Amino acid sequence: MSCQYSLVFLFLFGFTTALTVAEICKTDLLEGTSCTIKLPTKNTDKSNEIKWAHLSSDALIHRKNGKIKKPIPGLTMEEDGSLKFESVSLKNTGKYTYTVYNAEGTQIDAGEKEITVYAKAPKPTLTINYKDGISTLTCHFRERPDLTVSWYKEDIIIQNENNPELLLTSAQVQENKTYSCSVSNPVSKEQSNSITVSFLKTCRQELLEGASCTIQLPTRNKEKPSEIRWIHLSSGDFIQWKNGMIRTSTTDLTMEEDGSLIFESVSLKNTGKYRYFVFNAEGTQIDAGEKEINIYAKAPKPTLTFQVVTMLSCDVGKRTDLTVSWYVDGKIIQNEKNPVLLLTSVQVQQNKPYTCTASNPVSSRESDGMTLPHETAITEF
Known part of the structure; x- marks a missing residue:
């Protein structure tokens, strides 16, 4: 094999090995993490037998003379005796004891490691309740003992007391600020959508x-x-x-x-x-x-119009038995026994003839027609 190909092979081998190395398990882990609990013993070169036991479940992984005697799905032992988790689950939480023996069966090391596995924090929802002058914000989520609630105003933390409810004074409500809450555990955090809190009155009809x-x-x-x-x-x-x-x-x-x-x-x-x-x-x-x-809808601002009003008078003397009716272009427009007819400038500009009639139960007379001049101006302001 040439020197060139040897270098390429070594590079690829080293790169592949790096990809498969799992991270060291921290004390607090997110569900689904792949990691390894390192065997801390310094006598691995003399070890002939290694046992790892999960105290919470009594699960045991045992290697002797290079062979795994009790394989457990998702859990393996590396060559150096370290414990490898392919994907940790909540049931993996707890203490793990290790015991190391030499070829003569003498215990040469022992100890204990502990991990705590957490599910990812859920995204909470936020609601507000107004009652008796008090506004209450409630952070809703599926309750779990590992979750802590925090409150934010304009994205600045204001309370971290693990209380799912936040009471607001009327002064705080009138500030018209945004509020949100978050739920978290040692390995994850999720925050609700923000809502703007403002004073809401009871709806009138x-x-x-x-x-x-x-x-x-x-x-x-x-x-x-x-x-x-x-x-x-x-x-x-x-x-x-x-x-x-x-x-x-x-x-x-x-x-x-x-x-x-x-x-x-x-x-x-x-x-x-x-x-x-x-x-x-x-x-x-x-x-x-x-x-x-x-x-x-809000009422519109009206426009005030000034108009010169024309008054027509139907003179019938002082007779009280007569009824006056008004006509424009031969059509009756008013029959209210009123001898006075008020016309707007618009009506005047229609250039129609007006007449009036005087009548009683037994007779009726109509005036001559009158077409009005329309030199009236309209002013708006």
């Missing part, structure tokens, strides 16, 4: 477009609900809370922890009736009802 408010769930049943549904009858949009999980057909609706319906910014399409249903753990309906809101 008549609302201005863009208002933020809450429709309180008015259920009076003291039995703890397992499922709450709200349905917008006009659109069919719904939001459902069941066993702590929220499912919705629209981004317009969210639900508080107490089942109340939250509108971050109402729009005209939110107008209508909202029906709620409450169920217990057995799926039995324990309450139902209906709430209605009407959303209005």
Whole structure:
């Protein structure tokens, strides 16, 4: 073999070996990690027999005269006696004792190593509940003893007391800041999406477009609900809370922890009736009802117009038995027994003839027609 090929072979062999070396097991490990617990004995050249025992499960891996006597799936012993995990699982947590013997069967070393395996922290969800002037943020996740909860305001940690609830004063709510929570263990951490906390009033029946408010769930049943549904009858949009999980057909609706319906910014399409249903753990309906809101766009600023008004008078003397009627272009427009007709400049500019009639139950007379001049100007401001 030439020198050139020898160098290439050595390089490739060294590179392959480097890829297969597992990391040394730390005390705290993430589930699924591949690692090795090194055998700390310095007498490996004299060792003839090595035993590793997992105290929690009594699992035993035993090598004697170079042969593994009790193979365990996912667990192997390296040539130097170290214990190798292909992929650690929660059940691998615990203490591992090792014992080393020489060819005569004499124990030449012994000791203990411990590892703790953790599942990856789940991503939490954040909800807010307004009640009796107090705002409560709740960090929801599947509870595990290894998880710690921390709270953040504008991404700055404000509480690290392992409390899944955070109480906010009215002053804090009015700051209109974003909050989030995280859950963590020694090997992983996940943070919730941030939500902006702002003061939400109870929805009145008549609302201005863009208002933020809450429709309180008015259920009076003291039995703890397992499922709450709200349905917008006009659109069919719904939001459902069941066993702590929220499912919705629209981004317009969210639900508080107490089942109340939250509108971050109402729009005209939110107008209508909202029906709620409450169920217990057995799926039995324990309450139902209906709430209605009407959303209005903001009234526009009106334009004030000044017009010169023309007054026509139908003179019939002082007779009280007569009824006056008014006509434009031969069509009756007013029959209110009023001898005065007020015309706007727009009506004047129509250039139509006006007449009036005077009548009583037995007779009627019509005036001559009059077409009005239209030199009237209109001023707007």
